[in-house]
Amino acid sequence: MAHPHSEAVEDEATSERREAIVELGEALRDLVQHASATEAATADLRRVAALVRAATAPLADHPRGRTQMPSADDLLAGIRLYNPVTGAGSALAPPLHIEVVDGVVVGTCVLGLAYEGPPMYAHGGVSALLLDQLLGHVVSADGHPGLTVSLVTRYRAPVPLQTPLRLTGHVTGLNSRGAEASGIIATAADPEKALVEATASFASLRVDQAMRLFGAALHPDATDPAAAHD
Amino acid sequence: MAHPHSEAVEDEATSERREAIVELGEALRDLVQHASATEAATADLRRVAALVRAATAPLADHPRGRTQMPSADDLLAGIRLYNPVTGAGSALAPPLHIEVVDGVVVGTCVLGLAYEGPPMYAHGGVSALLLDQLLGHVVSADGHPGLTVSLVTRYRAPVPLQTPLRLTGHVTGLNSRGAEASGIIATAADPEKALVEATASFASLRVDQAMRLFGAALHPDATDPAAAHD
Numbered sequence A, B: 001m002a003h004p005h006s007e008a009v010e011d012e013a014t015s016e017r018r019e020a021i022v023e024l025g026e027a028l029r030d031l032v033q034h035a036s037a038t039e040a041a042t043a044d045l046r047r048v049a050a051l052v053r054a055a056t057a058p059l060a061d062h063p064r065g066r067t068q069m070p071s072a073d074d075l076l077a078g079i080r081l082y083n084p085v086t087g088a089g090s091a092l093a094p095p096l097h098i099e100v101v102d103g104v105v106v107g108t109c110v111l112g113l114a115y116e117g118p119p120m121y122a123h124g125g126v127s128a129l130l131l132d133q134l135l136g137h138v139v140s141a142d143g144h145p146g147l148t149v150s151l152v153t154r155y156r157a158p159v160p161l162q163t164p165l166r167l168t169g170h171v172t173g174l175n176s177r178g179a180e181a182s183g184i185i186a187t188a189a190d191p192e193k194a195l196v197e198a199t200a201s202f203a204s205l206r207v208d209q210a211m212r213l214f215g216a217a218l219h220p221d222a223t224d225p226a227a228a229h230d
Helices: A007-035 A042-060 A124-141 A207-218 A225-229 B007-035 B042-060 B124-141 B207-218 B225-229
Strands: A097-101 A104-109 A147-155 A165-174 A179-187 A196-203 B097-101 B104-109 B147-155 B165-174 B179-187 B196-203
Touching: A007 B007, A007 B042, A042 B007, A042 B042, A097 A124, A104 A124, A124 A147, A124 A165, A124 A179, A124 A196, A124 B124, A124 B147, A147 B124, B097 B124, B104 B124, B124 B147, B124 B165, B124 B179, B124 B196
Parallel strands: none
Antiparallel strands: A097 A104, A104 A165, A147 A196, A147 B147, A165 A179, A179 A196, B097 B104, B104 B165, B147 B196, B165 B179, B179 B196
């Protein structure tokens, strides 16, 4: 997205790119949900696979690497279009819509059949995924952004698919490393009845820790920390 | 998939359908990963969105409902092609490949950029998702299938993307409701070093509980239990 013209022009290009990413994200989510819920004929599945491969080709021509942030994102402003839970550009995300009002974080989404674990209900791990994002959001909004240190998820009742869900949570305290929060998943129709509960604790990163973990992404010529795992 | 001919013919048709589902699943996963990792031009993103919508149309013509199991699945045989963690037909699944050898469950996968949470690393909730599936698998293989009651996930170090991962776990005990298990996520290169640890407890369902929860899926004319949420 490097651009020789004014900042205003660059902003317009970024804005247009973000809109296109959202349009593609919506189309992908619709495809993903229908693909897990179709009884189309076998020959049609193979025909669609060919169409999907053709659609992939233009995207595959210009990949970003693991240490390269998406050009349309703005990490410091919290714009992460490909976040796998909330990202409007993500094919994996429901997406979960999150807002914080008076210290309470509220998330809303509908889970399609692609998220099925037990018949007719959401996979238990998907509930943990949603709650991790929700609680990470509220501690960040409270001024204590951090990485998840622990996530304790308790399942009271199965979470129905194709049903409007309402998630709520709040910060429960601070400790020496960061903040703690708890929250629930309920249906929009019965928002007080917890189907799943979670508590999580998050650790803020010191600057040296952040540089060690994310330095390669912030400065692409730095060492890739994944090498330390080998 | 109703078929007037012999069981052998029906088996062949089911086998062919499963192969087509896997072919489509592979194409979808490739699309999903490239879509979160592309720097293709904005106009190309819009062009791909149109191609994706065209690919979706044949699938959308023949949807299954929430209470209808996929015709190619076999719940009792454990064949769940659209499982969002392990399903070879799922666009959401890495997929995680799982096997149990001598009581130890081993899972392998590589997470693409679509699973990114913090820059360059897997979303914390994705780790919980993988571990819930892994531990549910090992308790089931041990003769104690059940629904997750609790999942406690502890994060020691971030999980790198685009890196072969190795997950291991085992059953740790039985209680009055079912079985408990624990496991870790590591890299294949350093499989003893836990990046993420989890313990989970699962509850076996009594027949009456299973019928109440899943009866609508087993007998599509039964009452949809989601109605109880309204």
